[in-house]
Amino acid sequence: MSNSQIQKDYYRIYGKWPGKFFGKSLMNPNFRYIYFLRKASIHKKKSFLGLLYRAILYHYQTKYGFQIYPETQIGEGFYLGHWGTVIINPEVKIGRNCNIAPGVTIGKTNRGKKAGVPVIGNEVWIGTNAVIVGNIRIGNNVLIAPNAYVTEDIPDNSIAIGNVAQVWPNENATEGYISNKV
Incomplete structure (x- = not known):
């Protein structure tokens, strides 16, 4: 860094x-x-x-x-939309130009086939109160809607909505949501 x-x-x-x-x-x-x-x-x-x-x-x-720790690997262009509770496990990896809204939890699952932490790609927008847990990969250019509960991989160029999150392909997933990219 x-x-x-x-x-x-x-x-x-x-x-x-x-x-x-x-x-x-x-x-x-x-x-x-x-x-x-x-x-x-x-x-x-x-x-x-x-x-x-x-x-x-x-x-x-x-x-x-x-609650974001110095050990967390976060790419350049990190953006916290508003202050308020944000919890990110220190083992999580986050790519470039990511936006995180209040109430977001990005955490570790300690048991089962998805034990571990998420790896989040570049240009990911994570909406208010979203929860992302487990050994999963969030691709590049992904929008995770407010209140989404994500426990499975999300491919590049997608939108994840709902609890449990449903995924829809969208080449312009974060267009208009992530500005001033570096």
Whole structure:
């Protein structure tokens, strides 16, 4: 992870590249959380800066309701639509240009044939209160509708709707939902 990822996350939110100093943007709770998440990810867990950034991140986890860990592998252009409860297991892998709305849970299943965590592709939009669990793959250009419960693989270029999610092919699944792509 690098500072360029922070700049690309900034771009996803604001639609422009930051100047040399983008401290004003830290007023946005979503960007503030992503900023400290990236900083905690860059530094070793037990280094001084690693401990400092993790302490700050923990403060914002409890303040805003995000439970996303520095160990989570998240591609550039990460976007949290609004602050509110978002829970992501630290073993999850998330691709580039992904949007996550409030109430989303991306978690681990500890038993059965789908034991494990999801791997989420690029340009995935995940709607409010969606739940994605188990050792599954979410393809690229996928829209997961609000309140969807996803326990099976979702192919590229698809929309997943419902509980248990039904999948419909759609080449333009995320068109109009993911802006300022990096």
